[in-house]
Amino acid sequence: MPTPAHSTDPIATDPGFVFTPDCPSRPVLDQIADKWSMTVMAVLLRPTRFNEIKRRLDGVTQRVLTQTLRRLERNGMVRRTVLPTSPVGVEYSLTPLGESLREPFLNLYAWTVEHGAHIRASQAEFDARP
Secondary structure, eight states: OOOOOOOOOOOHHHHOOOOOTTTHHHHHHHHTTTTTTTHHHHHSSSOOOHHHHHHHSSOOOOOHHHHHHHHHHHHHSEEEEEEEOOHHHHEEEEEEHHHHHHHHHHHHHHHHHHHHHHHHHHHHHHOOOO
């Protein structure tokens, strides 16, 4: 059963609500909803080195992973730690802010698993239309 909308939820309380270009939520949503950010954060269950993250994300390039980690670090969701090893190593971990996304992300992931077959069936039905 859906959760009732919170009374300060502008989307639920204002039928004319528009996501304007200067809406403060847009850059945050753009960051966390991009192709790689959530999967990177899902891999960071514990502090993890760059190459291990890359191995766990089949298909991500080194360049894209570097950019994604930098954006997540800039936004305060990931911490980069230089390790005193030879050669120098770097590991990444979630900050408390990044950790706060774990539950909503796991809920979204569970939803995709639960409804994936229905979505694929809808896609096949749509694609079969003349």
